[in-house]
Amino acid sequence: MTAGIEVRGLTKRHPGARLDRPALQNIDLEIPHRQFVSLIGPSGCGKSTLLRILAGLDRADTGQVSLLGRSPKQASRRKAIGLVSQTPALLPWLTVRQNVALPGKVNRRAGSEIDSPDELLRAVGLEESADQYPHELSGGMLQRVAVARALGLRPDVLLMDEPFSALDEFTREALQYQLLGLWQQRATTVVFVTHSVREAVVLSDRIVVMSARPGRIHEVLDVDLPRPRDRKVVKGPHMHDLEDRVRASLQSAWKAGAAPDDLVPL
């Protein structure tokens, strides 16, 4: 298997932070191409920082990052990174169709073709809303537009930072299945930051459990649920075992990290 994402000896300390508490310390991670990997961990474990470094939005102090053999900067020059953040981050003055078409309009030197916006919108079930403006859509619909926009360039890696955390339970579940369907068709490498154990188990091939202060990889768990994952698979008893395992791992990750400064000891 070729490595989709390779991280070697990565360390990152936020400016002004304590020397012995880097945001990320000695991160080694290898994600095979076309795998779906979730990052989970207590707040302050650096999962979002790691994602920003993978996206080329932040630079590591030491260590190497490669996305299909390229640095994040090179990858973004080729428009090979799709990013979906917690907020939909759409441009409110453009229609849904224009928003989805945006990645094709900027940085044309990359020369990559974008899928037809209407087709992308059909894939996320929003072809009806193509001519509407973001303020006319619900939160779940907006996040689907953001996913469509990120997938349009057929990115090598899709980076998602708690994309569904602001949505209600039902919408969130529906979007998880939709994302799985899209990923199954398009098969890119996905790194998915979440703080929901269930979400991580439902979606991922592997779950990277991180611990905080300093931010480290605590444990990597394989999720051996069959694909494609429908509601039947997710309801099975094995699902609960996996969830319990992730929870236990999170518990020990919590104990492994130093106590956060802002918590009063009980």
Place this chain on the structure above:
Amino acid sequence: MREEAGIATRVTDEAADTGSTSPTPVPNANVPPAPEATPPVPARGVRRRSVLHPATWLPATVVLVVLGLVWSGVAEAHPYILPRLGEVGSALVGDPLLFLENAWATLSVALVGVGAGAGSAFVLALLMSEIPVVRRAVMPFAVVLNVTPVVAITPALVVAFGFGMAPKVIVTAIITFFPVLINVATGLRSVPLPVLHVFRTLNASRWEVLLRLRVPSSLPYTLAALRVVVPLSLVGAVVAEFVAAGSSGGLGTMIRNSASTARLDHVYAGVACLAAMGVLLLALVTLVEKRLLFWHDSRRPARG
């Protein structure tokens, strides 16, 4: 007539408030989710009434009538302090061309001035947002220019540029420059971080970020500034005309000359013209704002 002037001052005050204290619009990445099916349940007090409904026009009309009565009372008692409303009206109707010509002179100064002032402020704000050195170099002088009373500079400008259009345009431009500069500069920086991140992962150039993201994001701020500054341009024009009263006409010149010859009906007729122009300009900006900012939070009724 007095009432119209009253409305105009109130409007400019309001506009000045929104502009000088804080830039009103705060673009928000979290667009509130629109309910899929909105039953028209109007909240108390935000209900939209027709303009024709008495509740809409009656309060202002009552105030208008009261003010008119007070005016007429004072005008009867002291005809050398206040002209009768009828006199003001007949001055307007008697020689409409005089007022139209002078109004046009003032309006053209105001519009050219605000065009030059707001336009250069916009360009400078763009430069400041892209090149930090420009910001540090220019900002102190812009602030000094802003706090210096423009009326005080005007005589010197008249000496330098004569009684033509130039000093008046310059005064108007100076008055309108700063609010636009500050608002646009703020607007260009008020880009939601997640959106900027998307542009950066696409490796968008600075030019693309500026054109496709920063300038549109700054529009609410730019238009808030224009709402203050476009009516304000009349103040600049009239002040300049007061100081440089002379050859080239304008309502300011006319008001000053009429006052010195005790033609109070002309004075108030001129004031009424200015008030009407101010209201018209404000309405124009509001119209443009409605067209351009249909997407912005400030354009939508607040939903709870």
